[in-house]
Amino acid sequence: QVQLVESGGGLVQPGGSLRLSCAASGFTFSSYWMYWVRQAPGKGLEWVSAINTGGSSTHVADSVLGRFTISRDNAKNTLYLQMNSLKSEDTAMYYCASKMYFMSLAISLFEFDYWGQGTQVTVSS
Numbered sequence: 001q002v003q004l005v006e007s008g009g010g011l012v013q014p015g016g017s018l019r020l021s022c023a024a025s026g027f028t029f030s031s032y033w034m035y036w037v038r039q040a041p042g043k044g045l046e047w048v049s050a051i052n053t054g055g056s057s058t059h060v061a062d063s064v065l066g067r068f069t070i071s072r073d074n075a076k077n078t079l080y081l082q083m084n085s086l087k088s089e090d091t092a093m094y095y096c097a098s099k100m101y102f103m104s105l106a107i108s109l110f111e112f113d114y115w116g117q118g119t120q121v122t123v124s125s
Contacts, residue, residue, distance in 0.1 A: 001026050002027050003023075003024070003116075004022055004024050004096050005022065005117070006020060006021070006095065006096050007020070008119060009094060009121045009122075013124070014088060014125055018083045019080060019083070020119060022034070022036075022078065022081075022096030023077065024078065024096075027098070030074040031053060032053060032098040032100060033051065033100065033102055034050070034072055035049065035099065035106070036094060037106055038090075038094045039118075040092040041091075047105050047106045048060070048068065049061065049064070051070045051072055055071060059102075064090075067084050069084075079096050090121060091122050091124070093118040093120050095115050095118045096115065097113075097114065097115040097116070098113050098115075099111075099113050
């Protein structure tokens with residue numbers, strides 16, 4: 001069965017850092033674009049970042065540009081999101097997701113082929 005399992009979330013102070021991981025199984029990870037999206041309480045889904053199949057091309061939302069870095073290790077079937085200089089506005093449930101091609105916007109997890117259950121990131125002093 002297809003699984004995407006996020007980990008690495010938690011409580012962090014403003015200005016701090018976290019590294020999220022997403023372990024994939026049950027599909028050919030290296031054949032898919034991978035994404036991070038997030039949803040804050042009472043807010044809609046927000047597209048955060050994308051990375052192509054080989055990891056040579058990355059895209060990030062303006063709201064996290066310069067602070068978040070997406071990467072992948074196809075040998076480990078794992079996706080990462082390095083989050084630096086965290087702000088309270090980054091508080092959200094973070095999901096990894098996959099799609100066979102690039103999407104620059106997303107309003108629902110159902111737009112993706114696969115997605116995980118999410119990991120909570122809370123930025124608070």
